[in-house]
Amino acid sequence: MTVQTSTGLRILVVDDDESVRGSVAYVLDRLGHQVIEASGAAWALELFDRHQPHLVLSDVAMPVEDGYWLARQIRERERVHNGWTPVIFMSSISEATRVAEGIAAGGDDYLTKPVHPVVLEAKLHAMERLRAMRAQLQAVTEELHRANRELQRQASHDALTGLLNRRGLDDHLDEALRMCARTRSPITLMLCDVDFFKRYNDALGHGAGDDCLRQVGTLLRQVARRPMDSVARFGGEEFAIILPDTPRSGARMLAQAITRVFRGAALPHPASEVASHITLSGGLITCDPGHGLVAAELLAGADDMLYRAKALGRNQFVGP
Numbered sequence: 001m002t003v004q005t006s007t008g009l010r011i012l013v014v015d016d017d018e019s020v021r022g023s024v025a026y027v028l029d030r031l032g033h034q035v036i037e038a039s040g041a042a043w044a045l046e047l048f049d050r051h052q053p054h055l056v057l058s059d060v061a062m063p064v065e066d067g068y069w070l071a072r073q074i075r076e077r078e079r080v081h082n083g084w085t086p087v088i089f090m091s092s093i094s095e096a097t098r099v100a101e102g103i104a105a106g107g108d109d110y111l112t113k114p115v116h117p118v119v120l121e122a123k124l125h126a127m128e129r130l131r132a133m134r135a136q137l138q139a140v141t142e143e144l145h146r147a148n149r150e151l152q153r154q155a156s157h158d159a160l161t162g163l164l165n166r167r168g169l170d171d172h173l174d175e176a177l178r179m180c181a182r183t184r185s186p187i188t189l190m191l192c193d194v195d196f197f198k199r200y201n202d203a204l205g206h207g208a209g210d211d212c213l214r215q216v217g218t219l220l221r222q223v224a225r226r227p228m229d230s231v232a233r234f235g236g237e238e239f240a241i242i243l244p245d246t247p248r249s250g251a252r253m254l255a256q257a258i259t260r261v262f263r264g265a266a267l268p269h270p271a272s273e274v275a276s277h278i279t280l281s282g283g284l285i286t287c288d289p290g291h292g293l294v295a296a297e298l299l300a301g302a303d304d305m306l307y308r309a310k311a312l313g314r315n316q317f318v319g320p
């Protein structure tokens with residue numbers, strides 16, 4: 001009775017001696033594996049690339065390039081693709097130094113010729129176990145990476161609107177300031193606030209308030225839609241827009257577009273003093289190339305302008 005082995009592996013068998021190749025292939029075939037044969041190392045490497053075997057069984061001493069060369073080539077390729085194919089040497093050489101050389105070249109195990117079928121089968125088992133463990137480890141690592149990316153996304157985004165949150169804004173603003181300093185282009189920051197939002201909540205409830213904030217976020221995203229623009233929920237009912245490569249004239253046009261879009265959307269506001277629909281007050285500040293403002297100065301400047309917009313009667317944008 002034979003031990004149940006993992007079947008269906010694609011195995012590359014390399015030996016310049018046809019009788020060795022034949023007898024090993026015979027055993028593997030009987031165990032249900034698919035065998036690919038090569039009589040030399042260079043040809044074996046080509047077959048390796050072409051068929052991506054699960055395992056390589058290779059002779060050591062061969063004309064031209066030997067088995068160690070083959071193992072080194074395979075490891076070099078896998079270093080790039082982050083893979084691992086077990087390589088088992090078949091050799092009559094039994095001196096310890098040669099064995100060490102083979103492992104150093106990237107081999108995983110040694111079989112002594114003549115290869116005994118039972119030993120071969122046992123080694124296949126061991127290698128298959130290692131391969132499965134490695135695959136599992138890779139799956140867990142990938143899952144960890146995915147979870148980390150998701151955590152990072154959550155840490156920088158607002159759950160309600162899906163926009164950047166305060167922390168995401170800080171990161172993007174720093175990055176945008178660096179980029180604009182490098183390219184010597186102006187950058188504009190806009191802070192805006194939903195007018196009479198507390199009254200909206202009091203009149204319609206917090207659920208409606210949340211819906212309103214989501215819609216405001218969507219509308220702002222529609223206006224600031226260049227890939228480099230960032231829209232953030234700055235807090236409560238306050239939003240921030242980072243506009244890289246945008247001078248004062250462009251910023252003013254964008255502010256007009258926001259007012260227009262909100263007038264067009266006409267989201268009803270039953271308790272506003274300035275309109276029958278949701279409106280925004282906003283403050284703009286533009287940093288010209290070479291002025292080297294830091295994020296905190298830009299935020300403070302935009303906040304000043306926002307305060308002025310409110311003082312002037314809301315439903316408007318004010319810039320310096």
Ligand SMILES: [Mg+2]
Pocket residue numbers: 015016017059060061062
């Ligand atoms: Mg040989």
